[in-house]
Amino acid sequence: MARLTKLLVANRGEIALRIIRSARLFGLKTVAVYSAADAKSAHVGAADEAIAIGPAEAAKSYLDIAAIIAAAKQSGADAIHPGYGFLSERPEFARAAADAQIVFVGPRPEVMAALGDKVAARRIAVAAGVPVVPGIETAEISAARAFAALAGYPILVKAAAGGGGRGMRIVAEAAQLESALEAAAREATAAFGDGRIFIEKYLAHPRHIEIQVLGDEHGALVALGERDCSIQRRYQKIIEESPAPGLSAEMRAKMIDAALKLARAAHYTNAGTTEFLVEGDNFYFLEVNARLQVEHPVTEMRFGCDLVCEQLRIASGGKVSEPAAPRGAAIECRINAEDPEHNFRPATGTVLHLSVPGGPGVRFDSHMTRGAEVTPWYDGLLGKLICYGPTREEARGRLVNALGEFALLGVTNNAAYLRDIVASEQFRDARLSTHFIDQFFPEWKITNDEIDAAIVAAAITAGDVQAENAAPKANTERRSPWDSLNNFELWGSRR
Known part of the structure; x- marks a missing residue:
């Protein structure tokens, strides 16, 4: 080692x-x-x-x-x-x-290169016997028309490189096909420097389910259950959970077996995620993310593990740990700097006040502190709120309460929007698909109660700021031993 x-x-x-x-x-x-x-x-x-x-x-x-x-x-x-x-x-x-x-x-560069190309990854999946969505690996117009006639509209045009929905087009009818192929190729070229595209049958209401895998240099591969990432907005995940509600033990076993087959075929090492689309009794390979995922905490909370430490152990030449039996359920919300009332317009600003929820089974992964600046330069993720419970319903209840306790003033964010989703009967009943937002939350407005709470919090914060400005400040010492938490700045620099 x-x-x-x-x-x-x-x-x-x-x-x-x-x-x-x-x-x-x-x-x-x-x-x-x-x-x-x-x-x-x-x-x-x-x-x-x-x-x-x-x-x-x-x-x-x-x-x-x-x-x-x-x-x-x-x-x-x-x-x-x-x-x-x-x-x-x-x-x-x-x-x-x-x-x-x-x-x-992370994985070796040649493995990353193969899996980062969706067409190459699709070929590896097929060779490993992993089911894929029916499709063709060409954007030539006559072949595309022939495939669409056979598979039926709608079809999906996708970029071979990259992700995040860029270079992707849903084609509902023949008249849209040629222009969609051209537009997707242009967007893929601009975003990834690679204009190659391919075509698949469009699945109407799939769930997006992924399998976490870990592999070491000694040939060992393990899977740490599945995550349901179906709740997405513009192809970006916003709520993830484990286990996937309603997934049968048989389907789970088949998907885990497929993920391990694919990882073995690709000679995968370190942490990675195999993503699938699930529709009815069928599942289809989507892609491999050859890295740690944003949503990894829900797996950690169910399996009682530290995936980053596992990555470091593997990178050091050690053997992957045998996973413990999973317990309970965990759900994660991504709190973003954006305005849900105005088409999710990106937000910037200074964090004036931050109140973080707590209690059993509550975890908040964030870099936000009072005084932190949220700039337009990078992704707007402010933090991830994750709640665990012995059952999904208990995890959901904790998350509803935690989102209600969460308060961040100075930067517009989507916490209240997420709370309404998690509190909804549709989420409670796990009526999940990648069209959940379009189907159940096409528009959203903040409630009067939430506006009132924000006004009260803003008034309290204004008072805190005035008191702080009036208080004498030492030049070389902290004002209080509570200004730090676990050796991390809690309220910003006050030296």
Whole structure:
């Protein structure tokens, strides 16, 4: 087992902070990297050391492979964890780390390259005997027309590279086909530098279910259950849970077997997720995310594990741990800086007040502190609120209460919107599909009670700010021992 000593976290925000905490438990020194916009971010203060890598623009900082590799060399880091987003699924980044003799905490670059191409991943799935959605690997118009005539409309046009719904078009009728192919190719080229597209049969009301896998360099592969990620807005997940409600034991076993077959065929190592679409009694391979997922905490809470520590153990050459038996249920909500009342317009601002819920089974993963700046430069994820319970209904009840306790003033966010979804009878009854939002929450308005609560909280906050401004401040000492929590800044810098 290789001895790692220092980990550079090539990311920012809540995931950087979350990785730093686990790396410390694993016995590693940590290095944060930061852009000019993140100089005061929580992950910078949490690491043992921090290195500036460029201006606010992601392309010149968090997406700059040379700058991050240089930071790793400068700090003496012998491993890099990419987190998710940014460079996490870029084979060239994993390759650059290997060339610099730095351990990349993730799959090998050639595996990442194969699975990152949806057409190549589809071929691996077919060869492994994993079911795929009927489709063709060409965008040639005559072949597309022939497939559509055979499969029936609607069909789905998809980009071979990338994700997030970019380069994707639903084609409802023959008259739309040619223009959809052209538009999807243009968008894919602009977003990913790769205009290749392919075509699949469109599934009307599928569920989106994924399997968490871990593989080591010794050939061992394990699966840690499934997550239902069906509740999405514009192809972006907003609520995830484990186990998938209503999924039969037989279907679960088949999906886990398929995920392990695919991982084995791809020679997969470290953490990854195989995603499927489920419709009726059938499931179909969608893609592999060759990294840690945003929604990984629901798996951790059910299996009592630390997936980042498992990643570090595997990257060190160790063997993957045999998972414990899963218990209970866990549900996660992504709290984003956005305005649900105005078409989810992105929001920015300064955090004036933050009230975090607590109690048994409640977890809040976030980098937000009072005084933190939410800028337009990066993804608007403010934090993830996760609740566990012995049953789904108990987990759901805790989450409804926790979302009601949550308060963040200064940055418009979707917490009240998420609370209404989780409290709804449709979510309670698990009437889940990828069209849940369009079907049950096409429009949303904040209630008067929530407006009143926000006004009261704002008034209290205004009073707190005035009192703080009037209070004398020491130049070299903290005002209170409660200004820090677990060695992390709770209320921002007050030195």
